[in-house]
Amino acid sequence: MIESQPLIEFQGAHRRFGAQQVLRDVSFTIHRGESVAIIGESGCGKSVTLKLMIGLMAPSEGAVLLDGRAHASRSEKELTTERLRFGYVFQQAALFDSLSIADNVAFGLRQNTRLAEAEIALIVRERLREVGLPESVCALKPAELSGGMRKRVGLARALALAPEIMLYDEPTTGLDPIMSDVINELILQIRERRPITSIVVTHDMITVGRTVDRVIMLYPLARLAPDEPQIIFDGTPAEAFNAADPRVYQFVHGQAGERLLELAMK
Amino acid sequence: MATADNTADRPLLIRQLGAVALSAIRESGEMSLFAFDMLIWLVTRRWRRSVLVACLYQIGVESIPVVLTTGAFIGMVMAVQSYDQLRYMHLETNLGAVINISLVKELGPVLAATMLAGRVGCAMAAELGTMKITEQIDALRVLGANPMQYLVVPRFIACVTMVPILTVLADAAGVTGGWFFSTQVCGVDSHHYWQHTEDYINWFDLLGGIVKSVFFGGATALVACQRGFACRAGAEGVGQAATQAFVYGFVAILAIDFFLGILLNAMYPLVGLMSTGLN
Numbered sequence: 001m002i003e004s005q006p007l008i009e010f011q012g013a014h015r016r017f018g019a020q021q022v023l024r025d026v027s028f029t030i031h032r033g034e035s036v037a038i039i040g041e042s043g044c045g046k047s048v049t050l051k052l053m054i055g056l057m058a059p060s061e062g063a064v065l066l067d068g069r070a071h072a073s074r075s076e077k078e079l080t081t082e083r084l085r086f087g088y089v090f091q092q093a094a095l096f097d098s099l100s101i102a103d104n105v106a107f108g109l110r111q112n113t114r115l116a117e118a119e120i121a122l123i124v125r126e127r128l129r130e131v132g133l134p135e136s137v138c139a140l141k142p143a144e145l146s147g148g149m150r151k152r153v154g155l156a157r158a159l160a161l162a163p164e165i166m167l168y169d170e171p172t173t174g175l176d177p178i179m180s181d182v183i184n185e186l187i188l189q190i191r192e193r194r195p196i197t198s199i200v201v202t203h204d205m206i207t208v209g210r211t212v213d214r215v216i217m218l219y220p221l222a223r224l225a226p227d228e229p230q231i232i233f234d235g236t237p238a239e240a241f242n243a244a245d246p247r248v249y250q251f252v253h254g255q256a257g258e259r260l261l262e263l264a265m266k
Numbered sequence: 267m268a269t270a271d272n273t274a275d276r277p278l279l280i281r282q283l284g285a286v287a288l289s290a291i292r293e294s295g296e297m298s299l300f301a302f303d304m305l306i307w308l309v310t311r312r313w314r315r316s317v318l319v320a321c322l323y324q325i326g327v328e329s330i331p332v333v334l335t336t337g338a339f340i341g342m343v344m345a346v347q348s349y350d351q352l353r354y355m356h357l358e359t360n361l362g363a364v365i366n367i368s369l370v371k372e373l374g375p376v377l378a379a380t381m382l383a384g385r386v387g388c389a390m391a392a393e394l395g396t397m398k399i400t401e402q403i404d405a406l407r408v409l410g411a412n413p414m415q416y417l418v419v420p421r422f423i424a425c426v427t428m429v430p431i432l433t434v435l436a437d438a439a440g441v442t443g444g445w446f447f448s449t450q451v452c453g454v455d456s457h458h459y460w461q462h463t464e465d466y467i468n469w470f471d472l473l474g475g476i477v478k479s480v481f482f483g484g485a486t487a488l489v490a491c492q493r494g495f496a497c498r499a500g501a502e503g504v505g506q507a508a509t510q511a512f513v514y515g516f517v518a519i520l521a522i523d524f525f526l527g528i529l530l531n532a533m534y535p536l537v538g539l540m541s542t543g544l545n
Contacts, residue, residue: 090401092400
């Protein structure tokens with residue numbers, strides 16, 4: 001059931017880093033309960049979009065709204081509180097190197113709640129079990145885990161505070177196909193167990209096909225004319241796989257197309 | 267209209283000097299804002315005790331061997347360099363005063379702080395830089411922690427409290443090293459060695475060195491943390507942050523030493539009546 005008030009709204013958002021523009025006049029809405037994939041080539045601004053959503057970055061122009069209120073109108077304290085509504089799975093997991101796995105998962109609970117240590121330990125074990133990790137990993141440091149295990153710990157850490165919005169930044173990048181499937185299955189299970197809104201940034205089309213019901217495709221500004229919109233597709237995964245726009249079709253089917261001609265011309 | 271062309275026409279040296287000046291002003295501004303932000307968090311929020319204890323251990327306890335070794339060698343080198351000069355003037359019993367006053371007023375605090383800028387400052391910049399480029403600092407913010415409160419404030423407190431203690435240890439090691447070489451190797455009379463030390467050094471000299479070291483510790487922490495937070499992507503970025511933490515930290519130590527030296531010298535006559543001397 002989708003409500004009329006968007007949960008997240010981008011209103012003509014631009015983002016520049018010095019002279020380099022990454023996002024230009026990006027507008028879209030995400031409603032509560034939706035599961036959305038943001039796809040596009042490397043460097044098109046997918047991860048930046050995610051960071052704007054959670055308020056880790058501010059747009060250079062335009063606005064990003066959460067529940068109808070712009071991030072820019074909130075104080076840092078309010079923004080910190082709002083961020084706790086999100087669970088963020090980072091591209092490289094971003095686990096704290098100096099802390100054990102248990103302390104990583106417990107970090108948000110210790111920081112934001114007054115729960116007793118016994119209760120925190122219980123939640124940590126539950127979350128690790130949920131992502132298929134044994135209790136024996138609790139005492140290990142992140143460096144002692146494989147890439148897939150680190151991703152799953154990142155997922156457990158993001159779930160510890162029972163967020164209502166999950167942001168996944170390239171959750172399967174760098175993982176083998178089996179582990180990618182495990183992560184995709186976990187994303188699905190999380191959605192089934194909780195009333196959660198999911199936004200997945202990815203260029204893995206298997207993830208798109210399995211885990212989301214809406215796809216937004218961003219295109220790199222370097223390849224667009226000044227008056228062309230940066231969002232070149234917004235629809236269902238099935239529509240994306242059968243898109244008439246060759247840029248969308250080639251991307252979702254992994255076809256280089258005219259890029260090979262560009263290489264040949266160089 | 268032709269601003270860009272005019273800029274391009276200017277001699278290369280002037281353009282480069284301008285770029286260096288602009289960069290220095292920008293970085294000074296960034297450092298000032300960073301320090302101001304850190305001070306706000308320092309006085310308005312509770313300190314993270316678990317992180318602070320780890321920082322105190324890492325910065326303080328783990329630095330003791332290197333500081334003691336450096337201090338002892340400085341004392342002995344001072345003895346080696348000064349003994350012959352003083353012997354020609356038949357003033358070798360003044361060796362204690364020369365070595366010890368140099369140590370407690372200047373060499374002990376500056377060299378202890380320099381060692382720590384190298385050992386601790388570089389490590390802090392590299393650690394925070396790595397945390398930045400691997401998105402661990404973003405992860406802190408996502409999990410409701412402020413990176414300034416969680417990462418910078420404990421390191422600042424640890425440096426401000428530990429560097430003076432390490433300076434006292436460096437002073438003690440230097441005094442012992444200088445005494446050992448002067449009396450046991452050069453044959454200076456131990457009684458006269460200490461007698462001249464007592465005659466020339468007062469508590470204000472010792473206190474001045476410790477006061478300086480508080481500022482050195484603060485500057486080392488601020489520079490290292492700011493460089494870590496400003497780290498650019500990749501291994502090269504982390505390496506650069508660590509190098510800059512040492513170079514900028516060292517320059518800051520020398521600049522603070524210069525200005526505090528002038529201030530303390532100006533205060534010396536004012537507290538002269540209060541200083542009791544070591545005897």
